[in-house]
Amino acid sequence: MNKQSVPVRLEKVTKIFKDPKTKTDVAAVNEADFEIAPGELVTLLGPSGCGKTTTLRMIGGFELPTRGRIVIGGEDVTFLPPNGRATATVFQSYGLFPHLSVFDNVAYGLRVRKVEKGELKRRVDEALALVGLSELAGRAPSRLSGGQQQRVALARSLVVEPKVLLLDEPLSNLDALLREQMRVEIRRIQKALGITAVYVTHDRVEAMSLSDRVIVMKNGVIRQVGSPSRIYEDPDSKFVAGFVGKVAFFPVTLEGEDGGAFVCSLSGKKVRAARRSPGVRSGDAAFLMARPESLRLGAPGAGVADGTVSANVYLGSSVESFVSTEYGEILVQIDDPAEKKVWPEGSRVSISFNEALIRVLPGGDD
Amino acid sequence: MFTKKKIIAFLAALAVFLAADLWMFSALKGSFAKTLGESQRQLATAVASSAPAEAEAVPAWLQAAGTSYPGVGLLYLRGLPGIDAEVAEYGRDEALVALYREAAASPGFAKGIESASYLETYLSTESYQVGATRARLLFAPVYNETRDMATGLVIVALDDSKLASFAGLADSLAIVAFALFALAFGVATFSRDPLTGYAILGLFGIAAAFVAYPLFQALKLTFLRDGRFSLSVWGQVLGNKQYLQALWGSVKLGCLTATYSTVIGFLFAFAVSRTTIKGKKLLTALATMPVISPPFSLTLSIILLFGNNGLVTKRLLNLEGFSIYGLGGLSLVQTISMFPIAFLTLSGVLQAIDSTLEEASLDLNASRWGTFKRVTMPLAAPGLLSAWLLVFTNSLADFANPLLLAGSYRVLSVESYIEVTGMNRLANGSALSILLLLPTLTAFFIQRSWVSKRSFVVVTGKPSGRLSDLASPGVRRALAGFIILVSVFIVSLYGTIVAGCFVKNWGIDYSFTLSNIGEALTRGKDALVSTLVLAGVATPIAGILSMIAAVLVVRKKFPGKRLLEALVMTPFAIPGTLVGISYILAFNQPPILLVGTGAILVICYVVRELPVGLEGGVATLRQIDPSIEEAASDLGADQATIFRTVVLPLIRPAFISSMSYTFVRSMTAVSAIIFLISARWYHITIQIYNFSENIRFGLASVLSTTLIVIVLAVFGLMRLLVRQSENLEKTVSVQ
Numbered sequence A: 001m002n003k004q005s006v007p008v009r010l011e012k013v014t015k016i017f018k019d020p021k022t023k024t025d026v027a028a029v030n031e032a033d034f035e036i037a038p039g040e041l042v043t044l045l046g047p048s049g050c051g052k053t054t055t056l057r058m059i060g061g062f063e064l065p066t067r068g069r070i071v072i073g074g075e076d077v078t079f080l081p082p083n084g085r086a087t088a089t090v091f092q093s094y095g096l097f098p099h100l101s102v103f104d105n106v107a108y109g110l111r112v113r114k115v116e117k118g119e120l121k122r123r124v125d126e127a128l129a130l131v132g133l134s135e136l137a138g139r140a141p142s143r144l145s146g147g148q149q150q151r152v153a154l155a156r157s158l159v160v161e162p163k164v165l166l167l168d169e170p171l172s173n174l175d176a177l178l179r180e181q182m183r184v185e186i187r188r189i190q191k192a193l194g195i196t197a198v199y200v201t202h203d204r205v206e207a208m209s210l211s212d213r214v215i216v217m218k219n220g221v222i223r224q225v226g227s228p229s230r231i232y233e234d235p236d237s238k239f240v241a242g243f244v245g246k247v248a249f250f251p252v253t254l255e256g257e258d259g260g261a262f263v264c265s266l267s268g269k270k271v272r273a274a275r276r277s278p279g280v281r282s283g284d285a286a287f288l289m290a291r292p293e294s295l296r297l298g299a300p301g302a303g304v305a306d307g308t309v310s311a312n313v314y315l316g317s318s319v320e321s322f323v324s325t326e327y328g329e330i331l332v333q334i335d336d337p338a339e340k341k342v343w344p345e346g347s348r349v350s351i352s353f354n355e356a357l358i359r360v361l362p363g364g365d366d
Numbered sequence B: 001m002f003t004k005k006k007i008i009a010f011l012a013a014l015a016v017f018l019a020a021d022l023w024m025f026s027a028l029k030g031s032f033a034k035t036l037g038e039s040q041r042q043l044a045t046a047v048a049s050s051a052p053a054e055a056e057a058v059p060a061w062l063q064a065a066g067t068s069y070p071g072v073g074l075l076y077l078r079g080l081p082g083i084d085a086e087v088a089e090y091g092r093d094e095a096l097v098a099l100y101r102e103a104a105a106s107p108g109f110a111k112g113i114e115s116a117s118y119l120e121t122y123l124s125t126e127s128y129q130v131g132a133t134r135a136r137l138l139f140a141p142v143y144n145e146t147r148d149m150a151t152g153l154v155i156v157a158l159d160d161s162k163l164a165s166f167a168g169l170a171d172s173l174a175i176v177a178f179a180l181f182a183l184a185f186g187v188a189t190f191s192r193d194p195l196t197g198y199a200i201l202g203l204f205g206i207a208a209a210f211v212a213y214p215l216f217q218a219l220k221l222t223f224l225r226d227g228r229f230s231l232s233v234w235g236q237v238l239g240n241k242q243y244l245q246a247l248w249g250s251v252k253l254g255c256l257t258a259t260y261s262t263v264i265g266f267l268f269a270f271a272v273s274r275t276t277i278k279g280k281k282l283l284t285a286l287a288t289m290p291v292i293s294p295p296f297s298l299t300l301s302i303i304l305l306f307g308n309n310g311l312v313t314k315r316l317l318n319l320e321g322f323s324i325y326g327l328g329g330l331s332l333v334q335t336i337s338m339f340p341i342a343f344l345t346l347s348g349v350l351q352a353i354d355s356t357l358e359e360a361s362l363d364l365n366a367s368r369w370g371t372f373k374r375v376t377m378p379l380a381a382p383g384l385l386s387a388w389l390l391v392f393t394n395s396l397a398d399f400a401n402p403l404l405l406a407g408s409y410r411v412l413s414v415e416s417y418i419e420v421t422g423m424n425r426l427a428n429g430s431a432l433s434i435l436l437l438l439p440t441l442t443a444f445f446i447q448r449s450w451v452s453k454r455s456f457v458v459v460t461g462k463p464s465g466r467l468s469d470l471a472s473p474g475v476r477r478a479l480a481g482f483i484i485l486v487s488v489f490i491v492s493l494y495g496t497i498v499a500g501c502f503v504k505n506w507g508i509d510y511s512f513t514l515s516n517i518g519e520a521l522t523r524g525k526d527a528l529v530s531t532l533v534l535a536g537v538a539t540p541i542a543g544i545l546s547m548i549a550a551v552l553v554v555r556k557k558f559p560g561k562r563l564l565e566a567l568v569m570t571p572f573a574i575p576g577t578l579v580g581i582s583y584i585l586a587f588n589q590p591p592i593l594l595v596g597t598g599a600i601l602v603i604c605y606v607v608r609e610l611p612v613g614l615e616g617g618v619a620t621l622r623q624i625d626p627s628i629e630e631a632a633s634d635l636g637a638d639q640a641t642i643f644r645t646v647v648l649p650l651i652r653p654a655f656i657s658s659m660s661y662t663f664v665r666s667m668t669a670v671s672a673i674i675f676l677i678s679a680r681w682y683h684i685t686i687q688i689y690n691f692s693e694n695i696r697f698g699l700a701s702v703l704s705t706t707l708i709v710i711v712l713a714v715f716g717l718m719r720l721l722v723r724q725s726e727n728l729e730k731t732v733s734v735q
């Protein structure tokens, strides 16, 4: 970790907008309260309109919180304008200066800081080399491809040596292949420089593969904070479980604990689950959450839920079988299809659980 | 932002400033009162000491004192009341005598009489109502010969209103100073972005001082009579047949001009965007020419051609009893100068109509005429009304053309000018130009509420770039013939002006001469120079201000934004005559004495051209991704740096065109500035008007031509500069 790295803390930050049409108040961000460790990369993940951009813009100083405090590296920056903060933002639309060349775009922040000429050139060249754009220094931004523009924006932000890097869906304008490359690139640079970073995305794959921790938001409220694996394996709500990966839910009642496992009844059948969300008590109506890889297919009657295979999708290393059951269409993932049995479409099957991987979630719709 | 500490510090600073402010201004008031009182007292004492002891001499003395002391009241009491048995009253002024009889026993009078008996002068502390004025009374003794005893006293009434008005002025200055300090200090303390705060305050200040305040003064004047609220001005204006005739005249002229212009404008626009006619570029250039040509120039050439001694009317046709002056000539010249507005509006509208709609109709076997009638026209209808209204408003506000060409026909704009400059009836002039606002506002609201809602229907897609050809060969030929006719007429009008420069004495002696040029340039040099200087000063100010205003309107959130925008836009909607009249009303006395200076002209140009620049800036800025400016801020630039290094370069096209429009419109202004010019700061257009009025058409032609050349040069330069940044524009609006 870089010794310059700083933590970022949001204390009960709320942002209320007036809806321009109805004139009613809308809480775009509601009591957001979290801390980002120095050098950590955290993603804000959530569906469109959940307040990710607003949160990021408040950290960057473009939007003033209605309530709450924002602290960067121990300093309360809530009311500081963007040019008074050690943050640098990579905008979704890049915001490159169209009237300046690539070099001058990157040099802008240094010129504002009155950095001496020789050093300026050295640092700009260094930044351009870091993102692999040294040859294009003289071009106008309008004559660059999307990925190149994106890298100019990144270099422009990095060259001023910010303590916190803010990225708002930086890859959303790129095609799939380039997106994957840039994702790796961003992660590499962020780790190399040890910058604390906040990354906004609505793409769960991007969030999972990139971040140290993920913050999942919905309707302005933070629903869960945790490492990608925790968020994936141990979500605390139906919403988070569904948002971060493929999943099936079974309505159950939690009956009690038995030797470290939680016993539920699913339509009268006893099911054991190794994990439980803290909000669920004995006797509660709950959901049993099962990822495709925690389910297995067997002969009818062998498992907990019977159904018919409605479709098989071959993905090379695995097969996804869709099974229609009384609980809806359930997705089951079969790894190593060469060794394991793949049930043909139309056959009657029974689904059983991998006890260690399934989790009891609170009832209710999210 | 509002933290407890800051609020306390702010309030403390305000308290300190308030104390200093009050102390300063009360000291100022005190010393003014003292000097004023002292000089009045000296004068009164001198008058008293010259009072004669003998009764016979008193009338003569009163007469003399009346001329040497023109105060509000003088009363001589021979003998001291209450001491001498016999007291004779010699009053110059009835009101003071009446006051004395009424209040002789009051404490103030008693004190005065007592002081006089001790040979002292006394100035009453309270003020009394003497006739129409408030006054304080000075009691001065009249001595006997040995000057050791009072034989009577003189009471002099000293006008209090000067002091009161000074006190009022000082108080309001104190309040203004405090308010300014509180605002500026408040912004500095609480704003996250003080510079923006100052820009907002500054713009509000400008709008308040140079838009709201003068208009308020003009409005106020129409509701006053002898300093009191009264409807008599309006009663007089609305009850006067002549004025109502002028209102009707303006409206009638507006309707005619708007109708002719819309028809011609539409035919031109149709030819350009719906037919395969040739020479469209030239056509467009020709049709836009009159909109930028200086005032008086087209009128001038109409007079040269069709006037009483006109080339066509007299020389070629020798018509008897024909007069171009009046409604006919006016609507002709206005149509020529304003149909370009309709043309520009309508070509925008026609180009925005998706031609695939028309193609679909043609595909469905509708005839061209059927397509035109059932598809094109309904879609263009709101645009037609919009163009009509625009021309209508312009015609109503037009001042220059009627000034030369109205003859005995009355229109409001000229009528209000005559009221002010000819009759010196400012109140009536204001009322008339406010009256002119009525039809303008009506047009504006129709536009807002009806047309703009419909126009959404019109723009059903992006301009497709392709043309649907809606004219059959016969129609095309007829259209081309008409357009050529109009174009030739326009060209010959400009040709006439140029020809006018080289003709000895138009109408009488058509021999060639170069002497006009020399004479016009010598006599017009001062006016030309001062016009250039003032326009040159106004141009960058208006350019920068309008861009700053655009940034505030588009990018910043602040309370009162709507109000500020409305105030800045107001001068665009109101007739120039109203602006001119309101400026003389507001700025002809201290503390803001601007009438007669060059500054008032510059301010007038800036304020009148701000709206156009603002509109342009707003439109351009809306195209620019706000994250570009946010990125600059994020990289450490403050608001001033962002404006200089990012905003200005990006809205350069709007900036340049705002500046060139300001320059050209300032060079060609008439209606507002005709009230504001002075011998020192004259204006070239008024010079042209004077030459024309004195039938020196040759000189007027030379100056008009000069002005046309300047205007064309400026627009040429602008096009050159803007084209350079066109590439930029494209990249800016990509996102």
Ligand SMILES: Nc1ncnc2c1ncn2[C@@H]1O[C@H](COP(=O)(O)OP(=O)(O)OP(=O)(O)O)[C@@H](O)[C@H]1O
Residues within 6 Å of the ligand: A017, A018, A019, A020, A026, A027, A028, A046, A047, A048, A049, A050, A051, A052, A053, A054, A055, A202
């Ligand atoms: N300036 C604004 N004025 C009013 N409402 C706003 C404003 N900015 C955002 N909102 C509202 O706040 C909510 C959150 O917006 P935000 O842009 O933060 O969402 P987001 O999570 O970034 O969504 P997306 O994935 O679509 O970018 C939305 O409902 C949006 O309509």
Ligand SMILES: [Mg+2]
Residues within 6 Å of the ligand: A052, A053, A054
């Ligand atoms: Mg967003």
